[in-house]
Amino acid sequence: MRAGLGIIVTAFLLAGCQQTAGLAPLNQGPPPPPGTPHITQAVDGLVVGHRLMAAGEYELALKAYYRAASEQGVTVDVLSALGSANLRLGRLGQAETLLREAIRRDPGFIAAWNNLGVALMERGETGEAKRVFQTAFALDSGNSDEILGNLRLAIAKTKNSAYDEADKNKFDLVRRGNGQYLLLSTP
Secondary structure, three states, X not given: OHHHHHHHHHXXXXXXXXXXXXXXXXXXXXXXXXXXXXXXXXOOHHHHHHHHHHOOOHHHHHHHHHHHHHHHOOOHHHHHHXXXXXXXXXXXXXXXXXXXXXXXXXXXXXXXXXXXXXXHHHOOOHHHHHHHHHHHHHHOOOOOHHHHHHHHHHHHHHHOOOOOHHHOOEEEEEEEEOOEEEEEEEO
16 A cells, blocks of 8 residues: 555656646746847857957856867867967966867967967976977968067077076175185075
8 A cells, every 4th residue: 555655646746847838947037038039059169269268268268169179079270279278277288288289180270389389488398389489480481470479589588598587696706815706696
């Protein structure tokens, strides 16, 4: 008898969970106001991501790029965009990996080369960054002032790599007599 009562109670509970005709599902809000256009196609995730990057919303841009990857597949453009968003978020290792993969798939992708150079500069790998910027500059035929600026910065840093800005000290020579000098470091 108890088993039969349990079955009846379960049937009533399940019936209460069913949607009835004319009622909106629980997860939908009220209907849109009259005259609202019915959107059947979403804006491309890459376009949305690029707009969010321009607005400084890097985390949201990353989500839009992931949406683009799910809709279009992991294309070279998507890889480069994901790498750029991670670069802006300070996730340098992830950015480098994604940008290297984009370049592996399309060795002529100038933006990916440039952004990889930026990631390498941020990681302190100025020698490799210089070579990467040289490649980007050559592929671009010298048309981009931004790539030229990045290349110049990388060249300047590789020339002065022994004295990085963070480690630079001022040195003074002090004569001690009889032609002997003492090297003093001042912070």
